[in-house]
Amino acid sequence: MNTEWIAVDWGTSHLRAWAMQGSTALDHAQSDKGMAHVGPDGFQAALLDLIENWLPGAPVDVVACGMVGARQGWVEAPYSTVPSEPLPDVPIRVPGSDPRIRAFVIPGLKQTTPPDVMRGEETQIAGFLGTRQNWDGVICLPGTHTKWVQVSAGEVVSFRTFMTGELFDLLCGQSVLRHSVGPGWDEDAFAEAVADTLSKPEQLAARLFNLRAADLLQGQAKATARARLSGMLIGAELAATRPYWLGQQLAIIGAEGVSQTYATALQRQGAFVETANATEATLAGLALARNMTRQTA
Amino acid sequence: MNTEWIAVDWGTSHLRAWAMQGSTALDHAQSDKGMAHVGPDGFQAALLDLIENWLPGAPVDVVACGMVGARQGWVEAPYSTVPSEPLPDVPIRVPGSDPRIRAFVIPGLKQTTPPDVMRGEETQIAGFLGTRQNWDGVICLPGTHTKWVQVSAGEVVSFRTFMTGELFDLLCGQSVLRHSVGPGWDEDAFAEAVADTLSKPEQLAARLFNLRAADLLQGQAKATARARLSGMLIGAELAATRPYWLGQQLAIIGAEGVSQTYATALQRQGAFVETANATEATLAGLALARNMTRQTA
Secondary structure, eight states, X not given: OOOOEEEEEEOSSOEEEEEEETTEEEEEEEESOOGGGSOTTOHHHHHHHHHGGGOOSSOEEEEEESGGXXXXXXXXXXXXXXXXXXXXSOOEEOXXXXXXXXXXXXXXXXXXXXXXXXXXXXXXXXXXXXTSSSOOEEEEEOSSSEEEEEEETTEEEEEEEEOHHHHHHHHHHTSGGGGTOOSOOOHHHHHHHHHHHHHOGGGHHHHTTHHHHHHHHHOOOHHHHHHHHHHHHHHHHHHHTHHHHTTSOEEEEEOHHHHHHHHHHHHHTTOOEEXXXXXXXXXXXXXXXXXXXXXXX | OOOOEEEEEEOSSOEEEEEEETTEEEEEEEEXXXXXXXXXXXXXXXXXXXXXXXXXXXXXXXXXXXXXXXXXXXXXXXXXXXXXXXSOSOOEXXXXXXXXXXXXXXXXXXXXXXXXXXXXXXXXXXXXXHTSSSOOEEEEEOXXXXXXXXXXXXXXXXXXXXXXXXXXXXXXXXXXXXXXXXXXXXXXXXXXXXXXXXXXXXXXXXXXXXXXXXHHHHOOOHHXXXXXXXXXXXXXXXXXXXXXXXXXXXXXXXXXXXXXXXXXXXXXXXXXXXXXXXXXXXXXXXXXXXXXXXXXX
8 A cells, every 4th residue: 555645534532544645545544532532642642553554654744634733632723713715824733743754733713703613624615615616605514513604705704603413412312301312213303393493493492391291291202302302403503594504505514414414404494405525525625735735845 | 306297309319308397397308319319119218218217106297299209200190281280189199108107299290282291390389379379470490490380370371391401501511611611600791691592592503602612712701601601591491481471470489599590580681570489389388288198098
């Protein structure tokens, strides 16, 4: 295997790496050594564990995006301020790394008003825009913290973060609703909950406990409760983001399951939605960042 | 000490008991043997641990309210259906109890549409109404699961449950916001967040992550973030309950701190609010239930 460079997506919970030749992935590895599970001095070791077999001997570039660039990360890569291109600055070189690698971390983006931050999504956005000419519109990146990003003339103009995924996980796993929510899905219940919450977002707080009571009193199926909960939370997000998606060109970049869930909800509201593969966008963005490091080398 | 009967408030997380003479509490004891921490056969032992010293020898009545009457509790006390008096039925006798006690559990209330349930609050409501003649209005019982209860002509007409307290605890303790929220309070930040969320409830989902970003980018004080989070969640609850409190006679029954938080938020919206002591209401309600058991003995 002839590894030319190494692409890394290093988030809070996971570390993923690819052995790259140009824009082609030769191999892939991952571990649970996300930011949250690595001590201040453990970053290089956690990475080498994963990529050591790929190293050809001569130093190779390692380009990483994600929370690894936070203050508590491998090296702090200070945010760029929007409006801005998604990758306006050359990635930050990690000092004192193993002689077999030259490691770089991509800066995130910040917004002053309202305050908001992203780390990792800027790379996916750059990768997505790199494959399209003059794409203007709104990108939704669903996940633990979903981002809605307004793009114009190659720049991120504004963005908003939603804790929808994290709220869903907390309510399903830790709250009293855990007794009433279970695996499976009910598409009609999801669609109805999205529509209800979009039309009366002020009633959201009143509806959550219904999921528990409907189980106790009516034996509501746990899959139905799960789909309704998802529909309520995504409906609340769509109520807040209406100006972002109503009548806009719209792309969703995310894991397949959650992207499809968002796409279905948006299509039922009459939105026109394109979905893009998250890994492809990440690798394309990391390749763009790698080219920036070479131009300044 | 001459214990005449024993009052018990047995919820999900705590067990509280009082040695009573008429309506006077002679002594009080509590433990963490709530429903969630007691096995199916452990109820009587958990209770006796707490009250054994009070038992005079001759059998005494023990009257309990709360989750202890759930299907997984000491004995199932099936719900009464609203509209209904708060204590329409004689408490359920626990079979086969220790010869030194005659134990009873108070049934909860259920509502068919929208589905909802309560266990414990019906006793506080009965106790509160027992001290007032012809009280009509709305009672708010804030806590882990806040209840809003419409009362007319001595009956609970309808009610709604809100997971506000549980959501606050999950977001403060388990979510990414835990890094940005800390002890203390900021009354202005709370009031502003309540007002913002009441006026634009559809924006709630967009505002939660601001608490994290405002810390990262502006060093927002952790006490301010905590008050803002509380204001957002209580604001969402007040948006959903507006028909319950707008222009209604209003009473809050709860622990002192949380009752004051709700009272402040409601007073700023022009509501007239009375607060009542939760323990007094519980004991008054348990005393009424005990009289019902004596009339049928």
